[in-house]
Amino acid sequence: MKTNEDNIIILLRKILALAFPDNFEATDDTNRKVVLNKFQEYDTDLYNIINEFLIAFESYNFIISDYQLKLKADDIWHNQLDMFKNILEKRKTNLILACKEKSINIDYELENLLN
Numbered sequence: 454m455k456t457n458e459d460n461i462i463i464l465l466r467k468i469l470a471l472a473f474p475d476n477f478e479a480t481d482d483t484n485r486k487v488v489l490n491k492f493q494e495y496d497t498d499l500y501n502i503i504n505e506f507l508i509a510f511e512s513y514n515f516i517i518s519d520y521q522l523k524l525k526a527d528d529i530w531h532n533q534l535d536m537f538k539n540i541l542e543k544r545k546t547n548l549i550l551a552c553k554e555k556s557i558n559i560d561y562e563l564e565n566l567l568n
Contacts, residue, residue, distance in 0.1 A: 457514070457566065461485060464562040472499065502544075502549045502551045505512065509544040510566070513537040533539075 455463075459557050465488045470477040477499040482488070515520075516533050523530040545563065552559050 455565070458485070460562065460566040461510075462488065464559060464566060465489070465503065467522075467562055468503070468552060468559065469558055472496065472552075472555045499551055499555075501524075502547050506541075506548045509537065509541040513541045526567040564568075 462483050462485060465498065466483070469491055470479075471490060473491075476491070476495060484526070489504065491499065492503055511533075516530070516537050517535075519530065545567075547565070549559065
């Protein structure tokens with residue numbers, strides 16, 4: 454079973470390979486920071502979109518796993534969950550659109566990551 458981090462790396466490497474095929478090497482490190490640094494080097498706009506998506510994804514997952522807040526203040530937890538879900542959806546849409554501009558389909562990778 455793949456972890457979220459594995460799925461993130463798969464997503465990032467696919468985008469990197471298809472967006473910058475001349476600069477991609479299949480043996481490149483699978484460390485997230487290394488891959489993100491390459492995006493920052495090649496295309497800062499795409500880097501920012503990816504980074505915002507990853508922050509939203511991790512924030513949403515943090516809220517989902519915050520059982521203490523859910524037990525103590527269920528209504529606040531639900532409000533936070535809804536807010537971060539909406540942010541994640543916006544960031545996901547931005548990422549999909551940025552990838553479509555480069556003719557990259559990431560539907561499968563996002564489905565694996567988000568489900």
